Amino acid sequence: MSDSNLIDGRAIAAEVHESTGARVAALRERGVVPGLVFIRVGEDPASQVYVGMKERMSAKLGIQSTTHVLAGDAPEAELLALIEKLNADAAVHGILVQAPLPRHIDGARVYSAVAPGKDVDGFHPVNMGKLVLGDPSGFVPCTPAGVHELLVRSGVPVAGAEVVVLGRGNIVGKPLAALLMQKAPHADATVTVCHSRSRDIAAHCRRADILVAAMGVAEFVKADMVKKGAVVIDVGVNRVDDPAAPKGYRLVGDIDFAAIRPVAGRITPNPGGVGPMTIAMLLQNTVRSAEAATAARA
Ligand SMILES: NC(=O)c1ccc[n+]([C@@H]2O[C@H](COP(=O)([O-])OP(=O)(O)OC[C@H]3O[C@@H](n4cnc5c(N)ncnc54)[C@H](OP(=O)(O)O)[C@@H]3O)[C@@H](O)[C@H]2O)c1
Incomplete structure (x- = not known):
């Protein structure tokens, strides 16, 4: 199969790093x-x-x-x-x-x-509050920001899309839902958040134009839970025992990647999808913070 439906997180992170690097150079000057x-x-x-x-x-x-x-x-x-x-x-x-x-x-x-102002991870209640209120002056947590950036830079239409987020954790699911539901450019999605008390998660998933798995449950999402042509983003990182692997385990995501890839319109590999974006957004936040501190001193 060609790589055409892969969303290459490493390549997109490299684009973000390039612009961050240029901003660092400008500050250093x-x-x-x-x-x-x-x-x-x-x-x-x-x-x-x-x-x-x-x-x-x-x-x-x-x-x-x-x-x-x-x-x-x-x-x-x-x-x-x-x-x-x-x-x-x-x-x-x-x-x-x-x-x-x-x-x-x-x-x-x-x-x-x-x-x-130094909370580049975006976990402080002030930054979480700004995110929910749609105030762009705060820092957005890096993994949800990275998922959003992946969608935007891949040209995935978010406005009006049915987005289903699996997981309501404070680090990924909850802030991602807040980000995508904002009345704002590249947002305006209709967001459903599923969790361990949700009924019939598969039915929710099948409605999704964009499905984001952030639960921490190895290969929870199967191919029959994905609508043909949907965009599937895998945030999960799970250790599963594998006696054949050098370390005795391997890392897998929250989706059954091999089975879902032929069904999905676009899909993130894992590794090489969301992970690199988390780091890219962290460093971008850091440079933003340095720029703000410098502007405040000027
Ligand atoms: N790639 C990256 O850079 C990156 C960064 C951060 C996290 N992650 C990964 O993302 C995953 C989620 O992280 P997190 O910190 O958000 O986790 P978390 O805070 O533990 O949240 C997990 C969420 O998934 C839900 N859930 C768990 N099992 C479920 C099930 N069987 N059915 C339905 N819902 C279920 C939980 O429901 P309840 O709320 O009802 O308990 C919870 O809302 C983890 O695998 C983590 O390693 C990756």
């Missing part, structure tokens, strides 16, 4: 180096990988990144004190506290402690 700080708590292997990828891409684009690693049993107060220090540091334009946090730490309190 004015003596401003965009600064992004990552905070990890504990040694979660997936978090190490994710932060490592973000560090490498930051360096490539000329963004100065720094990573603070706190012990897995570090008290919440230590994390909050670090955030307070970074909030006050003019060289820091973005602060990202990598999830998951250990159980003894209250994530909501931590995300609320990041200054909204």
